[in-house]
Amino acid sequence: xxxxxxxxxxxxxxxxxxxxxxxxxxxxxxxxxxxxxxxxxxxxxxxxxxxxxxxxxxxxxxxxxxxxxxxxxxxxxxxxxxxxxxxxxxxxxxxxxxxxxxxxxxxxxxxxxxxxxxxxxxxxxxxxxxxxxxxxxxxxxxxxxxxxxxxxxxxxxxxxxxxxxxxxxxxxxxxxxxxxxxxxxxxxxxxxxxxxxxxxxxxxxxxxxxxxxxxxxxxxxxxxxxxxxxxxxxxxxxxxxxxxxxxxxxxxxxxxxxxxxxxxxxxxxxxxxxxxxxxxxxxxxxxxxxxxxxxxxxxxxxxxxxxxxxxxxxxxxxxxxxxxxxx
Amino acid sequence: xxxxxxxxxxxxxxxxxxxxxxxxxxxxxxxxxxxxxxxxxxxxxxxxxxxxxxxxxxxxxxxxxxxxxxxxxxxxxxxxxxxxxxxxxxxxxxxxxxxxxxxxxxxxxxxxxxxxxxxxxxxxxxxxxxxxxxxxxxxxxxxxxxxxxxxxxxxxxxxxxxxxxxxxxxxxxxxxxxxxxxxxxxxxxxxxxxxxxxxxxxxxxxxxxxxxxxxxxxxxxxxxxxxxxxxxxxxxxxxxxxxxxxxxxxxxxxxxxxxxxxxxxxxxxxxxxxxxxxxxxxxxxxxxxxxxxxxxxxxxxxxxxxxxxxxxxxxxxxxxxxxxxxxxxxx
Numbered sequence: 001x002x003x004x005x006x007x008x009x010x011x012x013x014x015x016x017x018x019x020x021x022x023x024x025x026x027x028x029x030x031x032x033x034x035x036x037x038x039x040x041x042x043x044x045x046x047x048x049x050x051x052x053x054x055x056x057x058x059x060x061x062x063x064x065x066x067x068x069x070x071x072x073x074x075x076x077x078x079x080x081x082x083x084x085x086x087x088x089x090x091x092x093x094x095x096x097x098x099x100x101x102x103x104x105x106x107x108x109x110x111x112x113x114x115x116x117x118x119x120x121x122x123x124x125x126x127x128x129x130x131x132x133x134x135x136x137x138x139x140x141x142x143x144x145x146x147x148x149x150x151x152x153x154x155x156x157x158x159x160x161x162x163x164x165x166x167x168x169x170x171x172x173x174x175x176x177x178x179x180x181x182x183x184x185x186x187x188x189x190x191x192x193x194x195x196x197x198x199x200x201x202x203x204x205x206x207x208x209x210x211x212x213x214x215x216x217x218x219x220x221x222x223x224x225x226x227x228x229x230x231x232x233x234x235x236x237x238x239x240x241x242x243x244x245x246x247x248x249x250x251x252x253x254x255x256x257x258x259x260x261x262x263x264x265x266x267x268x269x270x271x272x273x274x275x276x277x278x279x280x281x282x283x284x285x286x287x288x289x290x291x292x293x294x295x296x297x298x299x300x301x302x303x304x305x306x307x308x309x310x311x312x313x314x315x316x317x318x319x320x321x322x323x324x325x326x327x
Numbered sequence: 328x329x330x331x332x333x334x335x336x337x338x339x340x341x342x343x344x345x346x347x348x349x350x351x352x353x354x355x356x357x358x359x360x361x362x363x364x365x366x367x368x369x370x371x372x373x374x375x376x377x378x379x380x381x382x383x384x385x386x387x388x389x390x391x392x393x394x395x396x397x398x399x400x401x402x403x404x405x406x407x408x409x410x411x412x413x414x415x416x417x418x419x420x421x422x423x424x425x426x427x428x429x430x431x432x433x434x435x436x437x438x439x440x441x442x443x444x445x446x447x448x449x450x451x452x453x454x455x456x457x458x459x460x461x462x463x464x465x466x467x468x469x470x471x472x473x474x475x476x477x478x479x480x481x482x483x484x485x486x487x488x489x490x491x492x493x494x495x496x497x498x499x500x501x502x503x504x505x506x507x508x509x510x511x512x513x514x515x516x517x518x519x520x521x522x523x524x525x526x527x528x529x530x531x532x533x534x535x536x537x538x539x540x541x542x543x544x545x546x547x548x549x550x551x552x553x554x555x556x557x558x559x560x561x562x563x564x565x566x567x568x569x570x571x572x573x574x575x576x577x578x579x580x581x582x583x584x585x586x587x588x589x590x591x592x593x594x595x596x597x598x599x600x601x602x603x604x605x606x607x608x609x610x611x612x613x614x615x616x617x618x619x620x621x622x623x624x625x626x627x628x629x630x631x632x633x634x635x636x637x638x639x640x641x642x643x644x645x646x647x648x649x650x651x652x653x654x655x656x657x658x
Contacts (some may be wrong), residue, residue: 025468051468057498062457062491069461072446073396074469077461096451097458105439105447106430107652141653165655 002185006148007177009155010040010116014078017162018048021076024162027054027063028080037082038118038177064090064115068098068167071113076162084119084133084171098167099142110165114158120173120211120261121309127297130305132261134171134210135268138238144168145238146192149213151181153190153236160192173211173261195242197249201231204319205249207272208259209235212310216259219315228319238268246272247280254285257318259310264292289322291315341614347389347546348609349623351381351602354405356627357414360635361404361421361435365581369638370421373450374435375402379576382601383508384409386549387476387571390557393443396466396475398459400508401436401450402575406478410445412438414630415637424641431644432652452513453486455479456505460492463501463566474560476504482513484530485521493534496566503566504556508543510575515587531568543573544599574599 004012017024026041026048032055035042045053056063060081067079081087087094098111121130138145146161146168148154154172161168198213199220206216213234220230231253233246250256256276260269273288294308358376365374377384384405391397391410399406407417412428420427421435428440436450446462449455459477466473483489484507496503507527511518518525531538537559541552549571556567574596578585585593609615 054499057491057494059487059491059495061488062460062495065454065457065488065492066461066464066495069398069446069458069463070465070468071461072458073462073465075465092451092454093457096454097449101439101447102655103652104429104433104437105441106428106432108429108439108441110655144654165657 001182003180004151004155004183005177006151006154006172006179006181007038007040009151009181009183010158010172011042011044013155013158014041014044015047017078017158018044018052021162023074023076024078025052025054025070025075026078026080027056027067029056029058029082031055031080036080038174040177041080060086060089061093065093065097067113067115068093068101068111071111072101072109077113078158078162079113079115081115081117083129083174084117085129085131087117087133094137094143095140099140102166103142111167112165113167114161114170115167116170116172118174119171120175121293121298121305122175122211124300124302124305126300130298132293134238135260135262135271137169138241138268138271140239142166143239144192146170147210147236147238148172149176149210149234149236150198151179152183152187155183156187156190157192160189163189171210175211179214192237193240193242195236195245196234197231198234199230199232201229201253203229203253204255204257204322205231205233205253206257206259206315206319207233207235207246209238210261212259212261215310215312216315218312219319222312222316223319226320228323230319241271241275243275243279246276250276250280251283254283255322256284257289257291257315257322259291259315261293261310263295264290265295267292286322289318291318344609344614345619345623347385347550348602348605348615349627350385350409351546351605352623353414353627353630354381354384354408355602356631357408357634358404360631362577362581364421364635370435371423372434372436373401374421374581375579376577377402377405377575379596379600380508380510380543380573381405382546382549382605383506383543383571383573386546387478387506387553387569389550390553391474391476394471394473396444396446396459396462396473398446398455398462398475398477399448400452400455400479400483401448402480403438403448403478404435407438407440407445407448410440411443412440412445414634416440418634419638419641422638422641423643424638425644426637426641453479453483453488456483456488456492459503459505460496460501463496463503464499467499467501472561474502474504474557476506478506478508480513481507481509481511481518481527482516482521483507484527485513490534493531493536493566493568497534497536500563500565502560502563504553504560505566505568506553507568507570508573509570510573512575512579512587514579515583517587528568528570536566536568538568538570540570540572543571544601544604546601546605
């Protein structure tokens with residue numbers, strides 16, 4: 001086992017991709033000389049050269065669109081959009097081109113493109129840099145949405161994404177980059193179709209993904225002290241969603257809390273909740289609960305930002321409430 | 328030059344001129360039929376006719392080889408036909424039939440034929456330019472001596488992607504030929520109402536690439552300018568912006584009451600009709616007889632009749648296949 005941070009894991013994944021396939025290029029804002037806005041590509045320019053590690057102008061729409069075109073032209077581009085907030089400037093290319101070209105052309109082409117971006121809040125950078133839009137992206141047929149929440153997934157999901165013939169969007173939560181973990185370098189690709197149980201528990205399923213996974217795990221520890229055994233489910237893939245695993249797990253625990261850093265209204269948590277209602281209603285001992293962000297642009301001041309986001313204690317309290325009302 | 332060499336050159340010129348004429352007439356007649364079929368309810372949704380602009384597609388696409396790529400707009404029937412998409416496959420696509428070039432998934436605005444390196448049919452204004460940059464990047468990195476031509480309208484010049492794409496293609500010295508079909512109107516907004524600098528070709532200078540304007544109503548001028556531009560691009564000089572000044576004779580789409588321009592203006596431009604003027608020029612030069620013209624019209628009429636028959640007889644895509652091709656089937 002090798003000890004590394006999430007950031008190092010992403011970098012190792014990128015290096016491996018560039019090493020193993022000459023068609024792979026990495027492009028995006030400051031991925032080269034700067035080493036990446038989150039230092040994920042540090043050293044790659046020196047190792048692979050400016051043809052394959054390409055700094056782009058701040059032209060999100062065009063460099064994402066160029067990634068689509070390059071994929072059509074036979075490359076396997078990895079496009080880094082520094083953060084999900086800036087990806088809004090590329091939404092047209094993502095929604096109207098990457099996601100549609102295969103279907104709209106009657107199946108004539110595939111777009112084997114991987115787009116990575118940082119997502120989420122918690123860094124005291126206020127509303128314009130703290131969005132969590134992976135749930136929006138999961139709304140779009142034609143693309144796949146991955147949310148690596150562990151160091152191992154950060155290390156190996158990229159290889160799996162690059163094997164996909166269609167556009168894959170990888171969302172890396174900014175708070176995870178410095179998080180350490182253990183990786184078995186020999187373990188090889190991870191399954192990007194299935195959700196994973198990160199903690200076993202018989203009383204309630206805490207269903208989450210990405211940056212909220214560690215909070216859910218901590219909440220489960222606190223609940224264990226109260227005698228509640230919480231299972232923690234990491235969705236890992238938001239589209240296509242592994243509904244069957246979620247339903248199987250909820251059928252055993254009979255209770256579900258969905259934790260999602262998106263705003264509650266129209267959130268991905270709402271989708272999970274609806275699917276449980278549609279497919280597992282009669283397995284439930286009580287209503288599905290949601291812990292989401294408050295309906296507010298994420299504020300700068302630390303105490304306000306903390307109050308706006310799902311926190312360990314709010315998750316734990318939601319579960320405790322559930323048991324006091326329905327238990 | 329001896330007389331047989333002169334004769335031979337004239338014969339080649341005549342043959343080429345007849346090809347250009349036939350291609351323009353193909354587009355014109357094909358679209359006249361489309362308008363008719365739209366009124367009959369056979370073609371639905373949006374239908375944007377190219378009538379009046381034929382010289383741009385026909386002239387510019389002469390300079391491309393089959394290995395080159397073409398990225399187009401939603402007013403692309405002409406580009407598709409000249410690029411070699413069978414008229415039947417295009418017509419069937421407009422019918423929404425399974426024998427259409429996109430199996431009825433795309434329609435008039437989204438014609439694709441990857442085998443002919445025709446990458447749409449892009450109906451978001453400006454959305455095709457980044458794709459062209461990427462296709463050219465792939466060619467450059469894989470050392471393929473290809474050119475990607477990207478056609479867009481004057482409306483696209485107002486989009487950020489125009490500026491971003493010209494900059495990026497020039498910065499990375501990519502083999503892209505940008506062709507702006509300036510028909511003076513972004514839907515209903517005149518160029519002078521949306522651009523402070525109405526000379527589009529001059530915008531290239533800001534991004535360090537050559538820009539050139541050409542009379543888009545003159546097929547030979549368009550062809551000559553494009554050949555020059557493509558030669559420079561293929562040589563590795565980087566991208567090139569060609570602005571073809573043209574005019575659309577019909578409404579923007581089938582829903583347009585044309586409140587934004589006068590009949591006089593349209594009539595004035597119709598005097599510069601690229602087909603009638605080319606016919607007159609060829610006749611004056613003794614390169615075209617009445618018989619030639621009749622023959623062209625006959626051949627084109629037969630092709631269009633076949634295309635309509637192909638579309639009429641085509642099957643509908645089964646509804647069971649609705650979800651097909653959203654993702655690539657991995658076997």
